[in-house]
Amino acid sequence: MAQRNTEITEPHRPQWNTTWGFLSAAIGSAIGLGSIWRFAYVVYENGGGAYLIPYFVALVTAGIPLMILEYGVGQKMRGSAPMAFAKVSSQWEWLGWWMVIFVMFGINCYYAVIIAWCVSYLGFSLTLAWGADPNAFFFQQFLGATPGPDAIGEPRSSILFALIIVWIINWLITFFGVEKGVERANKIFMPLLFILILVLVGWTATLPGAKEGMIRYLKPDFSRLLEAKVWIDAYSQIFFTLSIGFGIMVTYASYLGPKTDINFNACVTSVIDTVVSLVAGLAIFAALGYMAGQTGKPFEQTVTHGIGLAFVAYPQAIALLPSFSNLFGLLFFLTLTVAGVASSVSILETFSASLIDKFHYRRQTVVTILSILGFLGGIIFTTGGGLAWLDIVDHFLSHYGLFAACFLQCILLGWIYKAFRLREHANSVSLFKIGRVFDFSIKYLIPGILVVLLFNDVRTDLRHPYGNYPWLLLVLIGCGWLVVTLITALFVASRAWRRSLHQES
Numbered sequence: 001m002a003q004r005n006t007e008i009t010e011p012h013r014p015q016w017n018t019t020w021g022f023l024s025a026a027i028g029s030a031i032g033l034g035s036i037w038r039f040a041y042v043v044y045e046n047g048g049g050a051y052l053i054p055y056f057v058a059l060v061t062a063g064i065p066l067m068i069l070e071y072g073v074g075q076k077m078r079g080s081a082p083m084a085f086a087k088v089s090s091q092w093e094w095l096g097w098w099m100v101i102f103v104m105f106g107i108n109c110y111y112a113v114i115i116a117w118c119v120s121y122l123g124f125s126l127t128l129a130w131g132a133d134p135n136a137f138f139f140q141q142f143l144g145a146t147p148g149p150d151a152i153g154e155p156r157s158s159i160l161f162a163l164i165i166v167w168i169i170n171w172l173i174t175f176f177g178v179e180k181g182v183e184r185a186n187k188i189f190m191p192l193l194f195i196l197i198l199v200l201v202g203w204t205a206t207l208p209g210a211k212e213g214m215i216r217y218l219k220p221d222f223s224r225l226l227e228a229k230v231w232i233d234a235y236s237q238i239f240f241t242l243s244i245g246f247g248i249m250v251t252y253a254s255y256l257g258p259k260t261d262i263n264f265n266a267c268v269t270s271v272i273d274t275v276v277s278l279v280a281g282l283a284i285f286a287a288l289g290y291m292a293g294q295t296g297k298p299f300e301q302t303v304t305h306g307i308g309l310a311f312v313a314y315p316q317a318i319a320l321l322p323s324f325s326n327l328f329g330l331l332f333f334l335t336l337t338v339a340g341v342a343s344s345v346s347i348l349e350t351f352s353a354s355l356i357d358k359f360h361y362r363r364q365t366v367v368t369i370l371s372i373l374g375f376l377g378g379i380i381f382t383t384g385g386g387l388a389w390l391d392i393v394d395h396f397l398s399h400y401g402l403f404a405a406c407f408l409q410c411i412l413l414g415w416i417y418k419a420f421r422l423r424e425h426a427n428s429v430s431l432f433k434i435g436r437v438f439d440f441s442i443k444y445l446i447p448g449i450l451v452v453l454l455f456n457d458v459r460t461d462l463r464h465p466y467g468n469y470p471w472l473l474l475v476l477i478g479c480g481w482l483v484v485t486l487i488t489a490l491f492v493a494s495r496a497w498r499r500s501l502h503q504e505s
């Protein structure tokens with residue numbers, strides 16, 4: 001359908017230097033805070049090792065096909081999500097914008113704040129500043145948490161300061177471009193991350209009680225496979241953890257050479273993300289097992305996830321270590337920081353690429369302005385009420401926003417563009433070929449699953465307000481964020497494409 005879009009002209013497109021550079025950037029985006037602090041808990045909560053079956057099924061039936069789809073469309077159209085979608089159908093450009101806007105001015109704003117907490121905790125590790133009560137330290141002293149999202153309070157200056165550091169790092173990496181910035185950084189970050197995780201696993205495995213923790217983590221309970229929730233959790237986790245449905249993989253693939261293998265690289269990205277998450281889970285549960293033994297608390301009571309795991313439970317375990325606790329703390333928070341920064345950079349790069357594609361702005365200008373805006377957008381999450389805001393925005397964007405965007409992407413690429421065309425494209429550059437089951441997955445299975453996920457979320461949220469927050473605030477903050485980003489997307493999509501850099505300058 002290229003003839004419909006002749007007005008889209010392309011500025012010079014950067015390209016990855018090596019396939020490994022591309023892969024490490026894509027893996028860097030996929031492995032994030034979620035892979036480290038969420039995966040293990042979901043495994044534990046959903047039947048231990050048995051959960052790996054639904055997870056694997058979700059990976060093969062949804063994760064890998066979508067990864068192939070996003071890589072395929074990015075490579076074929078040579079454009080970020082708005083450009084790639086506009087080339088498919090000019091009426092759908094807004095969808096690309098919506099994805100990249102809500103991930104940049106939503107997810108990235110709070111994601112960077114969590115990385116800022118990790119940076120602060122890197123410093124706290126030096127003196128084990130959280131002391132004997134990491135819970136009170138984190139919520140009261142560090143966050144200054146207010147009772148709820150309506151009591152916003154003041155921004156915390158120490159968090160603001162750490163947030164500036166995070167955005168400077170994001171800015172520096174993205175400023176130097178795809179090859180000299182994003183690729184180069186990820187080529188260092190990914191091996192570093194793998195080593196850090198292995199060191200953490202090796203270290204925690206030697207602690208007394210570690211084995212007990214690891215067994216609790218992976219001990220399979222196959223009876224749980226009969227529960228719908230376990231399958232729903234597996235599918236809903238796949239999209240977020242693989243950074244799919246955000247336009248990120250489309251953008252990263254748009255910097256590929258026209259002959260780079262798609263199918264194989266999509267599998268490698270997905271599998272490495274899974275393996276790293278699984279292995280990181282060992283370090284999490286080994287430490288929890290150790291802590292349960294040391295404190296005499298029942299294991300179930302030591303297990304937490306997300307923020308509580310990283311900033312309360314783990315610091316407590318670190319303080320209990322017999323030796324080198326400071327070093328361990330440094331390594332742990334460095335792991336989270338590196339994993340987080342690689343993901344955050346992928347979002348910044350995606351949004352920058354979208355603007356550069358459409359308006360032909362200079363990269364350096366775009367990246368600088370976006371980094372400042374990303375920092376400013378994050379300020380709300382550094383306030384006393386910030387944690388509640390973060391929780392609400394995260395829930396709405398990484399559930400409703402992501403599922404809806406991913407569903408629409410399947411409609412656009414599976415039905416309007418036609419899945420078989422992307423399959424044929426992917427097969428034409430790939431060593432191993434995928435069959436028609438790909439089309440089935442993109443056209444029927446994944447949209448069907450996404451409808452189930454959306455329906456399930458709506459049902460749960462209507463029964464019980466999310467996080468016990470007041471309805472009005474949930475609607476204003478959560479739905480408001482989605483609607484405002486959608487309107488902005490429609491507006492940006494309605495602007496004309498800049499014809500040519502040279503004609504106008």
Ligand code: PHE
Pocket residue numbers: 029030031032033034035103107240241242243246248343344346347
């Ligand atoms: N995949 C990342 C994780 O597991 C999260 C992420 C989402 C990163 C969206 C970038 C964009 O934490």
